[in-house]
Amino acid sequence: MTDAATSFRGRVARYDVLVPPPADGSTRARLGRLELPHGVVDTPQFMPVGTNATVKALDPLDIEATGASIILANTYHLYLRPGHERIARLGGLHRFMSWDRPILTDSGGFQVVSLGDLRVVDDDGVTFRSHLDGSVHRFTPEHSIAVQEALGADVAVAFDQPVTPSSPLDVVADATARTHRWAERSLAAHGRGDQALFGIVQGGLDPNLRASSAAFIAGLGFDGICIGGLAGDETPAQREAAIDVAVSALAKDPRPRYLMGLGSPADLLEAVDRGVDLFDSVLPARVARNGTLWVPGGKLNLRNSRFLDDAAPVQEGCPCPLCTRFSRAYLAHLFRARELLAYRLATCHNLTFTLDFMLRIRSALRAGTFPASLPELRLHAGPLSGREAAEKSA
């Protein structure tokens, strides 16, 4: 553990690779431990998303019970409503939402370009219209950092310009170069002493752009490296190739690697195998609210009438509040009656399933049996990638 390549000491964050990838190259997966101001995050790890300072349908005790140790909140949403300055006046995001464990805020870059109605990107920043009321706003790297400092999460993220993976090469190249300049400005603007700052690698699906972006971002003094611009319209093979390029460029870098936006267990497993440490996604919660419950090997659609008479729990042995106390029949009834309790119970389950899956991955890594356990873990994750899971439950 004293090897410089398996340990990082930042101003605020510490990261230790407890079990590095084996020398035989059978996997790049690694077990790690990220120390942040509000607690420890064991990696590989998944972060539930609390867009509006609430993981939809759950309270903080529910989130804790899923096994989550860190959550993500969206800077764009909180900036617009209720406002970062208001949250700061109320004591910061942790106190506002009554969650005293680690939080990461994204930069707002993704939402600005994906939700904002107007999107004028110039070299200084992005002008956009609020998706709530059409009002015009402007984010620059400096402003994104100021907003995130006001929110006060454990980890802030540099402002970037993500583009759809399938974008033309010149669009990707332009956005990647701008992301690099904004990374430097984000770093220069950041001053909060109790908050880590992660940089974002872009580069789309082009190996050269992706590799040079990873090298550029790794050359700056961030506390962690985000891999952005994926989990979009790429195929799993394209995504895995892009991860391989980025992780290769970061192979000797001890800082945590965070692939933004990926959420199906099958996708998480492949990304872990390629060396990714951190993830976030709305997927487990979103499909849960649509009635899709994840179980070992697949999923159940609780809107299907065959569950109305099924006295079994959604998943035998699952410790979540749904499976320990209610039947599939009851949950199917709640969904049909559009009762609010359905959304909470289903979300508790899918997040518990996802976080338990990450725990299984970490156990295999700790035991040194991850490569051998891959077939079993793949069976447990089920066949669906995130895009399929989202489309089939929509």
Place this chain on the structure above:
Amino acid sequence: MTDAATSFRGRVARYDVLVPPPADGSTRARLGRLELPHGVVDTPQFMPVGTNATVKALDPLDIEATGASIILANTYHLYLRPGHERIARLGGLHRFMSWDRPILTDSGGFQVVSLGDLRVVDDDGVTFRSHLDGSVHRFTPEHSIAVQEALGADVAVAFDQPVTPSSPLDVVADATARTHRWAERSLAAHGRGDQALFGIVQGGLDPNLRASSAAFIAGLGFDGICIGGLAGDETPAQREAAIDVAVSALAKDPRPRYLMGLGSPADLLEAVDRGVDLFDSVLPARVARNGTLWVPGGKLNLRNSRFLDDAAPVQEGCPCPLCTRFSRAYLAHLFRARELLAYRLATCHNLTFTLDFMLRIRSALRAGTFPASLPELRLHAGPLSGREAAEKSA
């Protein structure tokens, strides 16, 4: 406690009046203890409503934390969806919804005439259309009892024909006479040995009809007496007069008296003072979901923008999950963002407030200070009657 007039021993239910009304006539309020198969209900007591086998937005642990000891479920809704026979096959209502404390089911009579699209009442029963899909159904006293026996609550209720309080006298008289015949048929049809059966007094606002209905129902072998056909379009004074007539007719009757459908703290207090022991209403939960939070002396409308910067809890000292952990500012934000957590937290609070209010009433009754405490209890309840509370929060 051995006085026959303060103790009732039914096949299934026991009711003891622990503190009878004082001889000076200053109040008819009384402290009681109702024993049912799934537990004890201290009276005066309020029953949260779990229409679709769920108190909207809450899970059973939330319900328990509000202080509730008994809940009401709606026979009409559960008959239509998911079906009483299905619930019976799944082990009954307690198991289905994972609530192992007392439950009361209503008869369906009120919903049949208030929600059903078609309502043909004849002497044998009521034919109606489902509000869900327009399908045609028929309830008779015998069928209502069969449905309630299948659901398996601790308390079933005789099938009645409620009418709006302001209905013409001949309509009220007709419905009251029919309710009496149906009460006898309900009693004859009921056979479940682990379920109590309550009868319903009707009679509208007419003193003679109300008094004779109370006397008639009290003459039958029920385990408790419901006072129906109120909590509608009557004024508080009309309601209180009708309660006085009914309770006078029941003054020497030891069985519990249950006024159906009343829910604002101010209304509950006046009814308790007039001798009512049990209540149910959707009001506390419904206004909560609209953003109206009950506090000592009044209410807060959390949709008002002034709460967005209010760091105080909704009610200082309240033990509910909202007040112990979140600010008014956070709840106001959740309501604006239409986040599901808002509905749960607000419901927890209003039910906690209501059940705590009943506890305050019982404490005063136990101490023998209820009449002297009435001014303070009225201040605590706030100025609003149920109709005002519902209209102002709509």
